[in-house]
Amino acid sequence: MWTWFYKLASPPHVYRVAASLTPWFLGAAAITIVYGLIAGLVFAPPDYQQGDAFRIIYVHAPSAWMSLFAYTTMAVGGAIGLIWRIKMGHALAAATAPIGASFTLLALVTGSLWGRPMWGTYWAWDPRLTSELILLFLYVGVMSLRPAFEDSGRGDRAAALLSIVGVVNVPIIHYSVLWWNSLHQGATVAKLGKPSMPASMLVPLLSMLVGFMCFYAAVLCIRLRGEVLNRERQASWVREAVKS
Amino acid sequence: MGGYARYVWPCFGFACAVLAWNLWSARRYHAEARVRALRALAMAGE
Numbered sequence: 372m373w374t375w376f377y378k379l380a381s382p383p384h385v386y387r388v389a390a391s392l393t394p395w396f397l398g399a400a401a402i403t404i405v406y407g408l409i410a411g412l413v414f415a416p417p418d419y420q421q422g423d424a425f426r427i428i429y430v431h432a433p434s435a436w437m438s439l440f441a442y443t444t445m446a447v448g449g450a451i452g453l454i455w456r457i458k459m460g461h462a463l464a465a466a467t468a469p470i471g472a473s474f475t476l477l478a479l480v481t482g483s484l485w486g487r488p489m490w491g492t493y494w495a496w497d498p499r500l501t502s503e504l505i506l507l508f509l510y511v512g513v514m515s516l517r518p519a520f521e522d523s524g525r526g527d528r529a530a531a532l533l534s535i536v537g538v539v540n541v542p543i544i545h546y547s548v549l550w551w552n553s554l555h556q557g558a559t560v561a562k563l564g565k566p567s568m569p570a571s572m573l574v575p576l577l578s579m580l581v582g583f584m585c586f587y588a589a590v591l592c593i594r595l596r597g598e599v600l601n602r603e604r605q606a607s608w609v610r611e612a613v614k615s
Numbered sequence: 616m617g618g619y620a621r622y623v624w625p626c627f628g629f630a631c632a633v634l635a636w637n638l639w640s641a642r643r644y645h646a647e648a649r650v651r652a653l654r655a656l657a658m659a660g661e
Contacts, residue, residue, distance in 0.1 A: 408627075417617060424619040430630040470637055477633045481626040488622050586634060590641045597645035604655045613652045 380457045383608040386599045389592035396589035404582035411575035418572075427485040429576060433583035435478035438506060439541050441471025441587065445513065446538040449531030461527040462602060464534060465517060466594035470587055472510035479503055490554050498547035499555035502540060509537040523602075 378384045411429040418425035445467045451460030482500065483493045494500065513530045520526035543550075548557050568576070603609050616623050 412627075422619060423617040424622055426616075426623050427626045430626055434630065434633075469640070473633050473637055477630055480629055484622045484626050488619055586637075590637045593638075593641040593645050597641070597648035600645070600648035600652045604652050605659075609652050610656055613649050613656070 380459050382459065382462075382599045382603045382606070383612065385459055385462075386596055386612055389596050389599075393589050393592040396585045396592065400582050400585035400589055402582075403578045403585065407575045407579035407582055410578065411572075415572045415575055416569075421489060424485065424488050425572075427481055429579050431478060431481040431485055432576060433580045434474045434481065435503070436580060437583050437587055438471055438475035438478050438503070439544060440584070441467050441474060442506060442510070442534070443538065443541055445471060446534045449534040452527060453531040453535070458602060459599075461531065462595060462598040463591075464513075464531060465527070466591055466598045468510055468514045468530075470590050470594065472507060472514065474583075474587070475503065475507045475510060479507065486554075495554055497554045498551040499544065499553050502544040502547050505540055506537075506544060509533070509540060513537070 407429060411426055415426070417423045445464045448460045448463035448467065451457050452464065453460070479500075482503070486495070486500075487493050513534050516533055517523075517526040517530040520529060547553060548555050600609065600613070
């Protein structure tokens, strides 16, 4: 039953699976993002308070969610590598870091552009904004730490440790709007009760979220293949893989 | 865009740029790793 799971520790298996999944994820991302953009920019009605500025949510919220998801993936990969000494865990963490950092930057920039017309400022030292900025610094720290060691194994372990310690920031970001006074609006979609959005606004948002997740998975598969090749350059199976 | 175009369009433009950069850099990373692996194989006498 768990054979498929154990196989994920095998570099040649991961390399082959990532190659076969990439086009499917890219295709799904293209369809859902194009639908989300058209539905969100053309068919969704303007918000009664924020007018058309609310449409920024269609790139801001998915990128912010992905920044948290990618960080959690990176920490889980690091933990797998650190605890069970599975090389693919470190490879997964290394492959996901630049993607997560770019989504975090996108969330910060689009949030800033949304903040200007709504709050009257591009930036405020608000709990949500500040904790998201710390997330970007954590990504940069993890990415800088790994190549800072001559021994790649030590670099992997140090980066894994930092990413695991930094994962405490993920719930802080999520709950910061509840725990402290914040300019940032509260949860809109992920509420225990009914989401406070009509379906005409919510469906494009969910479509964009699925699109961003599929895009992340596709880019992760491509990066992971590069990461596996870099780490397994001397392995015999690489000969067949790179020549095909 | 009801007067908000100068905030909305840069957001979508930047998002497109970030997604395009992600795809391009990932492909380049994989291609470079492949070249390095081929070079290592050639040096090993293949």
